[in-house]
Amino acid sequence: MTGDIKVEDNSSLSPVLLTRARLLASEHSKLADRLSDSFDAKVAKRAGELAPVTSVLREWEKANESIVELKALLEDGDTDEELRSLATEDLDSTREALPAISDRLKKALIPRHPFADLPCLVEIRPGAGGDEAGLFAHEMLRMYMSFCTQRGLRPTILKQDLEDGASEDLLSEGVMEIEAEGAYDILRTESGVHRVQRVPATETKGRTHTSAVSVMVLPSFPESGSGMDSALNFEDPSSDYYIDPQEVRVEKMRAGGAGGQHVNKTESAIRLTHIPTGTVVSMQDERSQQANRRKAWQILRAKIAEARQEAREQELVELRRGAMGGVARMGRGDKIRTYNFGQSRCTDHRSGTTIHNLDSVLDGGHGLETVMESVRTWMADREVEAMLAEEMIKEKKEKK
């Protein structure tokens, strides 16, 4: 029956997406039938994922149906005057509501990021700009710690390497872990190069310096892969994120000379190298070698999973280019945000949002939240575009 509806809102909701939504909705109703017969956790999970699309689609269809009905009513010469004015009013308000519903439908159609439900690691490293970059890297670590603490996301510092040099505030590498489930989805807006413009404390001539700090948000996997979705299980050789332990070189650093009872060393640094990709993680923050080992593995798994996901996204971008020309995509190498102290502003270059209260950003408060929210909207728009492109490619292929 839905097929008969004349679509009013073609401009904002493409037929490709509508087809996709209907496909998903019919899958949902099939799953719901199966669930009423017997319960299966996997089926229930998938049905749960599809439920929002289904309900928004129903809303959208209802709106369109009523538009058709109201129009018919208005076109009918027998309709009495009072009813006619009511119908006109109704038609206007429904037409007004439709774009918002379409928008929600589009968002509901975006496939969930594979890491969306996971906790995450945030790695912060200074880029160009010398000591000033190290200083700001440390400030950013504090900013995210405070952001997460304020929201009850349970952040801990996993690794904090300070630079050989002047003060205690120079970070050469920091990794924080955010244990809350879904933290990856909240913080993934932050991956990229952050730029700071200010007059450093050490600058004698009052010149503004520009330096950069790179932030990477990585998915954090639990210690053991069991109990995870098989697609995300790094211990399962068929998973995209599988790591073969044979391909990881483990080294505990040690110099020559006497050992055993003769000496009493307190450090227990460990280094892991993923041979195929050359990814290296070293860890020495803990007194316990077991703890250093665990943390190093956690970071290694996160880095490799993120790199593989990144590679997959890159492939999709290449595909899309064929379908719709240049696609805006911000990689980890791109400048995403500027913190300007002189003007007390923070600008995100993706969403174009500017906040004129730098403190409320740097203390991880409302300002940062606003910027991140604007990026989330921007990302969702990009993802809708990408989805559209993909569906178009699919359709072309099917026609062939």
Place this chain on the structure above:
Amino acid sequence: MPRLPTSLLIKAWEENPLLPRLLRECRTLVSARNELRWLRERAQRETPSREWRTRLRAMCRQRSRGVPLQYIIGDQPFGDLEILCERGVLIPRSDTESFTNEAAKTIQGMAKSRNEHSNSKSLRILDLCTGTGCIALLLHQLLSPNFNLKIFGVDISPIALNLAQRNLAHNLEQGYLSEAASTQVQFLRADVLSQGTSELPTVEEILPQLYEHEPKSHEPGSGIETESQLDLLISNPPYISNKDFWNGTTSRSVRRFEPRLALVPPQSTLPDGCNAEDIFYHHILRLSLKYLARVTVLECGDITQARQVVKMHDSMTKSLAQSGEEAKFDVRIWPKTEQECDENGFHLYDGARCVIIRRM
């Protein structure tokens, strides 16, 4: 010890005035920074309010005099356990942690290859010169999921036994050890070197307790020998020679602050061809053969000493063979390969090793 370059001290001082003190023992900035962080965390945890700064300064002062970090902080991680440390008892080393892991792996590998129903399988383990009890306790943690254990930790020092007992309680309390450990691990006093002439009991005298409360039907058909069979005999005995204690091989901090009793074997009458520093191995190997230990793991100071232990074992088994006892052994020195060394933090030529003897 070479002098630290002044430039390094200045750099450290600029970063934090407490760092140069720690550098005396740590030698590198990275290591000193780590220790400062660990000390700070401990000072803040132990001393509420603002007093912690004073406490931290005192801790750093102690460290600069060479007091081991573990005696200041009061514990040392060992595997997934937290071992309390105290003056008078040797601090657990990471090398020993690796040997203990390897011993557990060997035991598990053997059980697997014999396809034993692991849960019902009882293991009798003897840890001689147990000190803090770290080896006995870590073995319980590693093996208790798969075996029904009976572990004896033996030491001559009452201070050590007292600490070992507290370590058992502490790790139970922290939940690092399973409840079963409270009855399956025991610490007892005996003298490994004694031949019945001192007041202290010998290992032979206390060992029967290890077999108490065990069903006699255990492994039917293998007779009396199996009755007295040990599954694992493990030890990190004193093995430093008097010479190496004084000539700089042993670090100053170890020499000054850790108990000599746990490091250098006492003077005693030596059997033919046995070096003074190897006397414990002589006695332990004798026990290993007498009680038909399935696996024996002995920590040694370096490869040379490990080879010496292998030699001692060879000559003991040869004389046994001459008197008609047939037994086959697989003897190896671990770690051996470059990979084994890298993964476990050993230098390819220098540093501690362990000898692993398997009775076939």
